[in-house]
Amino acid sequence: MFQTPSRRTVLRGTAAAGAAVTGFDPFTRSWAVTASDRSLIAIPRLDGTVHTDDASLTADAEDFGHIIHRRPVAVLRPGSVRDVVAMVRFCNAHRLQVAPRGQGHATFGQAQVQGGLIIETWPLASIGPVGPHSTTVTVGAGARWSSVVEATLALGLTPPVFTDYLELSVGGTLSVGGIGGQAHRHGTQTDNVTELQVVTGAGEFVRCSPVRNADLFFAVLAGLGQCAVIVGATLRLVPAPETVRRYLLPYDNLQTFLDDQRALVSERRFAYVEGQVTTDAGGAFRRYVLEAVAYGPPVGPVPDDSTLLAGLHHAPSGVQASDLAYYDFLNRIAPDVAALKAAGLWSYAHPWLNLLLPSRCAASLAGSTLDVLTPADLGPGVILLYPLLRERIHTPLLRTPEDPVPYLFAVLRTTAPDDTATLDRLITANRSAYDAARAAGGTQYPVGAIPFTRADWRDHFGSAWPRLSTARRTYDPRGILVPGQGIF
Numbered sequence: 001m002f003q004t005p006s007r008r009t010v011l012r013g014t015a016a017a018g019a020a021v022t023g024f025d026p027f028t029r030s031w032a033v034t035a036s037d038r039s040l041i042a043i044p045r046l047d048g049t050v051h052t053d054d055a056s057l058t059a060d061a062e063d064f065g066h067i068i069h070r071r072p073v074a075v076l077r078p079g080s081v082r083d084v085v086a087m088v089r090f091c092n093a094h095r096l097q098v099a100p101r102g103q104g105h106a107t108f109g110q111a112q113v114q115g116g117l118i119i120e121t122w123p124l125a126s127i128g129p130v131g132p133h134s135t136t137v138t139v140g141a142g143a144r145w146s147s148v149v150e151a152t153l154a155l156g157l158t159p160p161v162f163t164d165y166l167e168l169s170v171g172g173t174l175s176v177g178g179i180g181g182q183a184h185r186h187g188t189q190t191d192n193v194t195e196l197q198v199v200t201g202a203g204e205f206v207r208c209s210p211v212r213n214a215d216l217f218f219a220v221l222a223g224l225g226q227c228a229v230i231v232g233a234t235l236r237l238v239p240a241p242e243t244v245r246r247y248l249l250p251y252d253n254l255q256t257f258l259d260d261q262r263a264l265v266s267e268r269r270f271a272y273v274e275g276q277v278t279t280d281a282g283g284a285f286r287r288y289v290l291e292a293v294a295y296g297p298p299v300g301p302v303p304d305d306s307t308l309l310a311g312l313h314h315a316p317s318g319v320q321a322s323d324l325a326y327y328d329f330l331n332r333i334a335p336d337v338a339a340l341k342a343a344g345l346w347s348y349a350h351p352w353l354n355l356l357l358p359s360r361c362a363a364s365l366a367g368s369t370l371d372v373l374t375p376a377d378l379g380p381g382v383i384l385l386y387p388l389l390r391e392r393i394h395t396p397l398l399r400t401p402e403d404p405v406p407y408l409f410a411v412l413r414t415t416a417p418d419d420t421a422t423l424d425r426l427i428t429a430n431r432s433a434y435d436a437a438r439a440a441g442g443t444q445y446p447v448g449a450i451p452f453t454r455a456d457w458r459d460h461f462g463s464a465w466p467r468l469s470t471a472r473r474t475y476d477p478r479g480i481l482v483p484g485q486g487i488f
Contacts, residue, residue: 044086047079048123060101060118066349066417067427067449068109070484072099072118081197081205081231084119088229089203091117092478098201099482100229102142102169107350108449110224111172112484121171124231127151136194138234141171146331148235153327156298158240160186162330164274164384165337171230176447177222177398179388179408181272181293184265186238187392190221197232201476205231219471222398224446225482226468227475241295244271244329245303247321249290249314252280254370255363256313257288258387262359262405264292265387269308271295277370277383285370285383290314293329340414345380349417351426352448353433354410358403358441359387365440366409369433377426379414396464399443408445427451446485457487 043050051057052074061071073096076087091098097116104111112118124140127148132155139148145159146166152158161182163173174196178189186192195209198220206228208217219227251257257275264273272293280286290312294303305321324332340346357365366385373383387405400406415422430450437443443460444450458465472479472488479488 044090046076046083046086048077048083049079050087051075051077060104060120061112063104063106063109063111064350065107065109065352065449066347067107067351067423068112068484070109070112070114072113073115075118075120077120077123079123081124081199084124084199084229084231085203085205087117087119088199088201088480091480092201092203095478095480097480097483098229099484100141100171100225102172103144103167105165105168105172106484107352107447109484110446111482113482116480116483119229121169121229121231124171126232130155130157130237132156135237136234137237138195138232139170140232141169141174141230143170144168145170145173149327149330152237153240156240157237158326159189159235160192160238161189163189164333166331166334167337170233170235174221174230174233175223175225177395177445179445181274181291181386184273184387184389184392185268185271187394188222188398190395190398191393192236193221193233194236195234196220196230198228198230200228201472201478201481204475215467215471216475218396219468219475222395223468223471224397224485224487226485226487227471227481229481239299241271241297241299241326243296243323244326245294245296245308245321245323246329247290247292247294247309247319249292249309249312250318251288251290251314252286254286254288254367257290258359258362258385258407260312260314261290261387261407263311264290265389265405271300274384274386277366277385279375283375285373285378288385291386295326296323340380343380345414347417348379348414349419349423350381350412350414350449351423351430352410352412353430353450354408354445354448355434355437356388356400356443356445357407357409357437358401359405359407360403361440362407362409365433365437365442366407368436369409369411369429372429373411377413377415377422378411381412381414383412384408384410397461397468399460399462399464401441401443403441406442410445410448452486454487457485 056075061069097113099111099113100119100121101111102121121142124142126140128138130137162180270292274291276289278287387407434450
């Protein structure tokens with residue numbers, strides 16, 4: 001039925017095969033494109049809608065980064081998974097490139113497509129039934145993590161790992177990895193998926209898992225959308241606490257801060273460990289806050305301060321401890337996001353730097369970036385620095401340093417979108433920081449704004465590159481999926 005047109009929509013504009021793209025400069029963020037006209041094209045029967053109005057195209061030419069701007073020729077708001085199948089097949093037939101878009105939280109044009117089709121996945125937001133003894137839940141790719149945990153908490157269950165911001169889509173974070181403060185115990189979000197439902201680049205609906213179509217399963221998780229569009233996922237669930245105790249512990253020495261973090265994750269003393277870097281009285285980034293959270297009943301004992309904090313080397317003054325409902329802890333940054341939106345700062349540019357550093361040189365690598373960072377360059381952003389346990393990460397395409405305790409280092413900057421000189425400087429600084437990290441065995445966590453060539457991507461994936469490139473040829477033989485990543 002997907003091949004039978006029921007109505008006609010005008011798709012005029014620049015398409016993948018109907019445009020000559022002569023080059024993109026990531027520093028000036030400009031395309032050189034020679035467009036050609038497209039004729040009337042009959043789209044297949046759909047349960048949802050295809051939009052070509054200016055407002056829809058303009059909105060999806062943006063993302064949270066507000067740095068890259070690529071205008072699609074059409075936007076699909078699917079009414080069903082069948083729509084995704086139909087339109088991916090349609091795009092294959094007409095050589096149109098495709099990119100899925102969840103909550104639009106990419107920062108460097110990763111989910112944009114010039115003259116192609118954007119598939120907005122947010123309508124695919126179903127959350128399957130959850131029973132009191134469930135160990136999994138199946139959800140649509142467009143479901144937000146906040147909605148998922150609200151549904152599972154009604155039965156005393158929770159996904160084990162969350163990113164700090166809950167309003168991201170499930171499909172979006174599973175495409176990159178999904179790192180959070182619980183990852184030292186449970187791995188990343190991609191390590192807690194038991195099955196995926198995807199539409200391949202060839203337009204085939206496939207269920208895949210570690211034991212069924214495993215090559216596709218492991219090419220999609222953290223695969224940056226290169227082989228298939230995630231339309232659904234089955235997520236592992238664990239018992240949820242009712243309350244947690246959250247500690248904020250101040251440090252004034254970077255190495256001591258990192259050493260205490262490493263000890264905590266190695267001992268599994270806390271359910272959640274993260275850390276932030278803030279400024280001292282002189283405006284230098286030399287204050288560090290270790291954030292550690294203990295889960296209470298029914299999954300853990302009532303937290304005991306003396307036991308949990310024993311042997312740590314934080315400053316004795318300035319310690320903060322608070323008891324929170326579990327969901328309130330997970331959703332703790334919501335008031336900050338609301339304040340940024342109210343101030344108009346949420347729509348500013350976000351030239352983020354996200355790296356994974358070997359522990360042996362985390363202090364020197366992070367320190368060299370922090371030494372030259374100014375409060376103005378960070379803006380109303382945050383700096384995260386915290387460890388993972390590599391033995392817990394089993395997703396082949398999520399590339400981490402070959403170190404037992406790598407550190408996530410994320411400089412989440414916010415700056416005025418019209419200040420192109422500052423944006424160019426910060427993006428150049430991101431690349432320099434990446435080069436230093438790479439020389440020391442580090443990798444990037446690919447959600448930021450670091451200019452990458454195809455050779456960089458081959459180097460990034462390393463020994464996993466043959467797996468990804470083979471899967472790309474197999475499942476997206478015409479290479480239509482997610483060109484914004486710049487991998488192929």
